[in-house]
Amino acid sequence: MISPQIIEELKYRNDIEDVISGYVTLKRAGSNLVGLCPFHSERSPSFTVFTGTRSFYCFGCGAGGDVISFVMRAENLDYMDALRYLAKRAGIELPDDGTGQTGGVNRERILAMNREAAKFFFSELGKSPAAQEYIAKRGLSSALVRHFGIGYAPDDWQALAKHLSSVGFTKEEMSAGFLCSVSKRNGNSYDIFRNRIMFPVIDVRGDIIAFGGRTIGKNPEEPKYINSSDTPVFNKRRNLFALNFAKNSCAEQIILCEGYMDVVSLHGAGFTNAVASCGTALTADQARLMRKYSKSAIISYDADEAGQRAADKAFALLGEAGLEARLLKVEDAKDPDEYIRKFGKDGFSRLLSRSRSRFDFKFSSILAANDLNTPDGRIKAAGQAAEVIAGIWSEVERDVYTRQVCGKLGLSYDGMKNDVARLIAKRNKKEKAERNSAVIREAEGFGDRVNPDRIKNVGAAGAEDTIIGILAMYPELIPQTAEKTGLAPDDFVTDFNRRVYEKMLSLGKGFDIGLLGEDFSADEVSRVIKYTVSRQGLTDNGMNVVAQCVEKLKKSREKEGLSLEDLIAKKRQRDKQ
Numbered sequence: 001m002i003s004p005q006i007i008e009e010l011k012y013r014n015d016i017e018d019v020i021s022g023y024v025t026l027k028r029a030g031s032n033l034v035g036l037c038p039f040h041s042e043r044s045p046s047f048t049v050f051t052g053t054r055s056f057y058c059f060g061c062g063a064g065g066d067v068i069s070f071v072m073r074a075e076n077l078d079y080m081d082a083l084r085y086l087a088k089r090a091g092i093e094l095p096d097d098g099t100g101q102t103g104g105v106n107r108e109r110i111l112a113m114n115r116e117a118a119k120f121f122f123s124e125l126g127k128s129p130a131a132q133e134y135i136a137k138r139g140l141s142s143a144l145v146r147h148f149g150i151g152y153a154p155d156d157w158q159a160l161a162k163h164l165s166s167v168g169f170t171k172e173e174m175s176a177g178f179l180c181s182v183s184k185r186n187g188n189s190y191d192i193f194r195n196r197i198m199f200p201v202i203d204v205r206g207d208i209i210a211f212g213g214r215t216i217g218k219n220p221e222e223p224k225y226i227n228s229s230d231t232p233v234f235n236k237r238r239n240l241f242a243l244n245f246a247k248n249s250c251a252e253q254i255i256l257c258e259g260y261m262d263v264v265s266l267h268g269a270g271f272t273n274a275v276a277s278c279g280t281a282l283t284a285d286q287a288r289l290m291r292k293y294s295k296s297a298i299i300s301y302d303a304d305e306a307g308q309r310a311a312d313k314a315f316a317l318l319g320e321a322g323l324e325a326r327l328l329k330v331e332d333a334k335d336p337d338e339y340i341r342k343f344g345k346d347g348f349s350r351l352l353s354r355s356r357s358r359f360d361f362k363f364s365s366i367l368a369a370n371d372l373n374t375p376d377g378r379i380k381a382a383g384q385a386a387e388v389i390a391g392i393w394s395e396v397e398r399d400v401y402t403r404q405v406c407g408k409l410g411l412s413y414d415g416m417k418n419d420v421a422r423l424i425a426k427r428n429k430k431e432k433a434e435r436n437s438a439v440i441r442e443a444e445g446f447g448d449r450v451n452p453d454r455i456k457n458v459g460a461a462g463a464e465d466t467i468i469g470i471l472a473m474y475p476e477l478i479p480q481t482a483e484k485t486g487l488a489p490d491d492f493v494t495d496f497n498r499r500v501y502e503k504m505l506s507l508g509k510g511f512d513i514g515l516l517g518e519d520f521s522a523d524e525v526s527r528v529i530k531y532t533v534s535r536q537g538l539t540d541n542g543m544n545v546v547a548q549c550v551e552k553l554k555k556s557r558e559k560e561g562l563s564l565e566d567l568i569a570k571k572r573q574r575d576k577q
């Protein structure tokens, strides 16, 4: 177990304001700091850092915790890795207790195995004429192949499994790392990637965290691409292919592609700011990751209808993440890779300079869909354009586009501006109503995944929340609570709060939120923070309040007990009849 002293040291050396400032622009608000939440998309800041209690809480999405839980969420690390990360950041040596474990499999081992697999794939590429032919056909230079570490998974069920096993990796590790599966028939490991060109996915720290494999076989039954699914070292929703290279050259602009080959081609042509989502449609997490490194994004998707639909969704996500996004219209080629091979670097540069904003993209299809020669058609077009403009976050942009629409459709600026303002007000009202109903549902305990027992006895659960909240803020009250009120874990109505209280008792006054991460999930830790946040505004958080809540809790348990006896009595009576 990690000692409270180490947690205290880590927290002391990694000031929460300092660490979070690396991700969020914080502004002072009274004694706290606020900013836009890095864990959900929002326009007005509900993410709050409480410097006094060295914790954070988002009133929008409920994420909360201390500096350790923040790093767990922001860097997608488990508890032990978050501690290592912070130790490294502060230059502290973490005592090695041999717990580099993630669900029984060591994270470092998986990374080492991925490196070994990438080396294997790379050397196999040189041995396969079919793979060589494919690489030549795609016009990839050997320098580019080396740069990306592109390799080849042989057309063989055992090649990688045998190799990895020969250098000491176990079946469990190969399965956990999504390189091999275990045959149900004979229990042997077999390769997941076969007869495929392999693209290693490397994170910004330089670790190989996953692979994407493109088939070069002719079998139409085989999927064109296989991508690593989530593993202890990889979350596909939170990583971008080639960000390890792009991060150094994308400060002004990042190019977002659909496929590995698009990215490789673009880098080969000198556009080193290109990335791709790893075998998924763009996610909000990926959009925020891009925002961390860049100001604006150019969406460079396939020219077909599916690509353009995906682009429209990406537009929305990038905008919400705060990136200025534009769209490339790839013409006379099916994707950016083909475009570069056809028209070269200069051709693609010209294409980039002609990229369009989401508004231009939408407005041109609105203009095409309506008959602008009739008043009806113009009114309809104006209404649709107003909807699009209302969805834009930047006021300056809204103004520019409003003027553009008025000019094009021959409308008055003031009228159009009012229409847009009305639509925005309507949307805000709807958003607020949705938020409120979510808050009400939560207060009633419906759909509570962290504490599903809450719904059974909301009153008693509320008393528990208060007890936990106060004790988390003032751990010195933990031993007193046990002694003076006799509160025992069994007195708790909800399983979640009981678990937290048990942990508190085991740590006594050495309790710290930072120690919860060992046994509790990020959402569970957030819940404890929520309890403390709801107590922070109140002046009375002493032993007397705890005692009152214990009283309330015990009473409700008694009532529960009585009603249970009632039930038994009733059942007996029924049985007699």
Ligand SMILES: [Zn+2]
Pocket (backbone or CB within 6 Å): 037, 038, 039, 040, 047, 058, 059, 060, 061, 062, 063
């Ligand atoms: Zn949030």
